[in-house]
Amino acid sequence: MARALDKSRPAIVIGSGPNGLTAAACLAACGVPVNVYEAQPTVGGGCRTTALHGPGFLHDVCSSVHPMGVASPIWRKLKLVDHGLDWVHPDVPCAHPLDDQPAAALFRDVDETAAHLGEDGPRYRRRMAPFVERFIDLAHDGLAPLGLPRSPLLMARFGLLGFRSASSFVRGFRTERARALFGGLAGHSVLPFDMLPSAAIGLMLGLAGHAVGWPFPRGGAQAIVDALADLVRARGGVIETSRPISSLRELPDDAQVFFDTAPQALAEIAGEALPAGYRARLMRYRMGPGTCKVDLSLSAPIPWRDPLCTKAGTVHVGGTFAEMARGERAAWEGRLDDAPYVLVTQTTPWDPSRAPAGQHTAWAYCHVPHGYDGDRTEVILRQLERFAPGVRDVIVERSTMTVPDFERYNANYIGGDVVGGAATAGQLFTRPVARVSPYRTPHPRVFICSASTPPGGGVHGLCGYFAVKAAGYDPDAALSV
Ligand SMILES: Cc1cc2nc3c(=O)[nH]c(=O)nc-3n(C[C@H](O)[C@H](O)[C@H](O)COP(=O)(O)OP(=O)(O)OC[C@H]3O[C@@H](n4cnc5c(N)ncnc54)[C@H](O)[C@@H]3O)c2cc1C
Incomplete structure (x- = not known):
């Protein structure tokens, strides 16, 4: 036409x-x-x-951490920074606590991350470093609709490495820390870990963490x-x-x-x-699985057992790769899991403008079956407590958004699917x-x-x-x- x-x-x-x-x-x-x-x-x-709990504490009702926002080619052209947008970077983009060993983390620097991953470090570096260097080209093609890529070789290499399931991607890793770290990234895909293209989405977010960071806007x-x-x-x-x-x-x-x-x-x-x-x-x-989210106003930062987590703006709580894979598969199949993968963000250690002096805000959410109308607050808090003992003692106020709350909040969130x-x-x-x-x-x-x-x-x-x-x-x- x-x-x-x-x-x-x-x-x-x-x-x-x-x-x-x-x-x-x-x-x-x-x-x-x-x-x-x-x-x-x-x-x-x-x-x-919004000040969900009254004046003083500011909560991100939905999105909080924006690797793709800071990488977005159109937002760079629109110069949002000239219109009041000020990106704040946490010390560490994301961390992943484990029960019986030190937390894993994705640092801005690929080499630092590789060194921290020990035995799996060289493999991690081999996989990530070539794409980090060319992340802007990769983002240009990888975030565009299907068509002729500007960098076809780069896209072909990325496709070979990433166009697979997260389970297949981590097979090359020998340590739980590397497997869990990647699982936490792949969890953002809201796909079962044995499904395509969960690895590509995790990989893209990990590369963004190294290349442009996982920042949040001040305020x-x-x-x-x-x-x-x-x-x-x-x-x-x-x-x-x-x-x-x-x-x-x-x-x-x-x-x-x-x-x-x-x-x-x-x-x-x-x-x-x-x-x-x-x-x-x-x-x-x-549409995919739903979401249940808890917003917290806190008298102190989340008391993570592992100090590395206190440096991270985003913490992936879910234990081992296998545990997270089980939880994400359950949500996909319409079942509940009692130890789900929980995404946690805490911005106030780097952006104190969002809470009264010395106090903090944070949010934590997990995936639930599509259309599930129950409240998973207790399960989410239990997972938090597992890695941050005493967290309940610093909660000043909390509120929960269930799937029906999300649907009322935004007509696009059908069945609680918040990623379209x-x-x-x-x-x-x-x-x-x-x-x-x-x-x-x-x-x-x-x-x-x-x-x-x-x-x-x-x-x-x-x-x-x-x-x-x-x-x-x-x-x-x-x-x-
Ligand atoms: C809890 C949660 C955490 C998230 N965390 C992150 C994160 O940290 N980082 C990240 O990048 N993304 C995150 N996301 C996802 C991100 O928010 C969405 O992918 C993004 O907002 C989608 O943008 P959009 O413009 O397509 O739609 P939306 O942001 O959903 O906006 C659609 C708008 O259209 C309006 N609308 C719908 N129907 C009508 C109608 N008939 N008439 C008029 N208006 C209508 C709605 O009210 C809404 O305001 C998160 C989402 C949620 C809910």
């Missing part, structure tokens, strides 16, 4: 998550009049910071979306909050519409503007529906730009950027002026 590019045609973005706002900022940079409609009272989607994740919203407004864009869209009929006929929504919402909102077959495929899109759908081999690059451009729909003016498009979940804005490019605009050219 012919797609005439008409810059005077207004653009509407439904949803103000990091991808929606990036799409809006790119459209505005291209001179397109843009309106953003957000269902909730504030902008940000999965990237908001909270909200600073990212506030910077994006600032850019949109500075270029004449309008953002309306508390404005849920339920039908295309609510929008001007001639508008181009970008959906920062779940694929299922695109099908429902666009209705008969899209062919029934395409809508059916959107409705069959596979299962990152299986069949869905990672072709999400939400396999098409030449997954951002385009059969309707010439309707696009999807959420984490349910490549490169998928995480706070990086790239889905929004690629959707705007798929609509025929050239934000790179506009931003280089």
